[in-house]
Amino acid sequence: MERDDDNETLRVLAFLGAEWKLAERFALPAEAFLPVFFSLRFGGAWSYAVEGLRAVSVVKKTTVYEDGGRGATIEEIYLLVDPEILNEEGAVARLEKCGEEPERLLVVRPSRVRLRVRRAVRVRVDPGRCEVSTEEVPGDDLTFEGSAAFTFAHEMEHLDARTISGKRLWEFRFV
Numbered sequence: 001m002e003r004d005d006d007n008e009t010l011r012v013l014a015f016l017g018a019e020w021k022l023a024e025r026f027a028l029p030a031e032a033f034l035p036v037f038f039s040l041r042f043g044g045a046w047s048y049a050v051e052g053l054r055a056v057s058v059v060k061k062t063t064v065y066e067d068g069g070r071g072a073t074i075e076e077i078y079l080l081v082d083p084e085i086l087n088e089e090g091a092v093a094r095l096e097k098c099g100e101e102p103e104r105l106l107v108v109r110p111s112r113v114r115l116r117v118r119r120a121v122r123v124r125v126d127p128g129r130c131e132v133s134t135e136e137v138p139g140d141d142l143t144f145e146g147s148a149a150f151t152f153a154h155e156m157e158h159l160d161a162r163t164i165s166g167k168r169l170w171e172f173r174f175v
Contacts, residue, residue, distance in 0.1 A: 022134060026121055029053060032081055035155075036123055039077045040132070045151035047158045056080045056155045060148045064128075072128030078137070078148075082118040085156060086141070089113075096154060098164045105166035109150040114143045 019037055023030040035046035035057035047056045058078045065071035090111030095104040120137035144152050157164055 022121075025134070026119070026136065028081065028119065028121075031055075033079065036077055036079045036121075039075075040123070040125065045155050047155040049159050054082050054159050056083055056152065056159070058144060058148050058152045058155070060144075072126060074127075075125040077123040077125065078142075078144075079119075079121040079123065080115070080117045080142070080152075081120065083152075083156065084116045085113060086116055087114040088153070092150065094150060095169070096150075096164065096166070098154070101164065103169045105164060105168060106171075107154075107164065107166040109153045111149055112143065112145045113149040113152050114141070115152070116140050117142060 019033070019040075020030055022036075023033050031048065031050060032053060032055045034048045035055050038046040039057040039059055043059075045056065045058050047054070049055070056079075058080065060076045060078070061073050062076070063071055063073045088110035091108050092111050093106060093108050096107050097104040117140055120140075120142060122135050122137050124133045124135075125131075126133075154164065
């Protein structure tokens with residue numbers, strides 16, 4: 001008789017195997033999917049770069065309600081391979097917390113970003129159905145607005161400069 005721990009381990013291994021098969025399915029290096037794997041496990045947007053490859057994950061969330069007020073927050077995680085910013089619009093002041101920074105920083109991010117990518121994959125996570133689906137995003141020209149634009153700009157800053165800079169919270173004043 002199998003123990004519950006053994007069943008859990010088998011489920012985890014099956015999930016990990018399915019993740020790694022994505023790279024094969026989309027004919028991309030496995031490491032290109034690391035930002036998506038991190039978004040799935042830890043939430044939020046992630047970036048990764050090695051010689052000849054830059055990859056960013058950006059998450060768009062939409063809460064869908066059924067009759068009776070029940071619903072689910074659908075996550076669309078976009079894997080962007082070798083993204084390049086074509087145009088930025090707007091300027092939104094916002095507080096962001098990142099990595100090992102001890103507190104949030106005031107940064108200014110674009111409200112809309114148009115970008116070009118070598119490849120893009122959309123990973124749709126439906127917690128109501130416990131399903132993860134994937135599809136290639138057609139074309140190489142994408143636009144993100146709002147939260148997705150903010151997080152994309154944040155991750156590009158990591159890829160370009162490696163650190164996020166901004167005004168410290170203690171520079172604010174209480175009024």
